[in-house]
Amino acid sequence: MDIVKKDENRILWFAMRATYRRELVAKRLLDESRIENYIPMLQKIMTVAGKKKKVLVPAVHNLIFVHTSQETIQAFKKQVPYLQYMMDKSRGEKSSPIIIPDKEMENFMRVVQTCQNDLEYLPVGDKDFPEGARVRINGGQLDGVEGVLARTGKSRDKKLVVKLNGIILVATASISPDSVEILGKD
Numbered sequence: 001m002d003i004v005k006k007d008e009n010r011i012l013w014f015a016m017r018a019t020y021r022r023e024l025v026a027k028r029l030l031d032e033s034r035i036e037n038y039i040p041m042l043q044k045i046m047t048v049a050g051k052k053k054k055v056l057v058p059a060v061h062n063l064i065f066v067h068t069s070q071e072t073i074q075a076f077k078k079q080v081p082y083l084q085y086m087m088d089k090s091r092g093e094k095s096s097p098i099i100i101p102d103k104e105m106e107n108f109m110r111v112v113q114t115c116q117n118d119l120e121y122l123p124v125g126d127k128d129f130p131e132g133a134r135v136r137i138n139g140g141q142l143d144g145v146e147g148v149l150a151r152t153g154k155s156r157d158k159k160l161v162v163k164l165n166g167i168i169l170v171a172t173a174s175i176s177p178d179s180v181e182i183l184g185k186d
């Protein structure tokens with residue numbers, strides 16, 4: 001059953017691509033149309049006109065999340081053809097747009113906003129990403145965020161990894177063991 005076709009007026013988080021690094025242009029147009037959207041951003045030091053400045057840039061190019069109904073996004077896409085659905089191809093010929101559950105998106109946004117510059121963005125299917133126990137953080141700025149506790153790369157420290165439905169993994173800086181509640185296996 002295709003969740004999107006079931007109710008075209010239901011508000012969902014759609015994972016989308018804005019081709020050729022036009023995610024910020026798409027964001028501006030979505031904002032002007034009062035359509036909620038989200039791009040994970042990070043701060044980089046760049047040289048602008050010969051001076052070093054801190055600049056907010058997309059953490060992952062071409063990636064934008066849009067929170068609206070399918071009917072609204074379909075009408076918007078007609079005006080902005082470079083904004084494309086990311087498709088779930090696991091269903092073969094009947095691929096469908098990738099939908100992010102509200103709770104997963106909320107966890108992802110909280111981690112990105114709280115730990116903005118201390119994050120690692122990992123592609124889904126990364127060979128170095130070990131599957132681990134599902135956990136919830138208790139206390140601190142990430143209180144209530146759920147994810148997977150794992151080691152990434154060569155780090156000895158355990159990190160909280162938040163996974164978005166086949167799109168991307170984001171790993172925080174090291175997590176204190178005192179704040180971790182084990183929920184079970186992922």
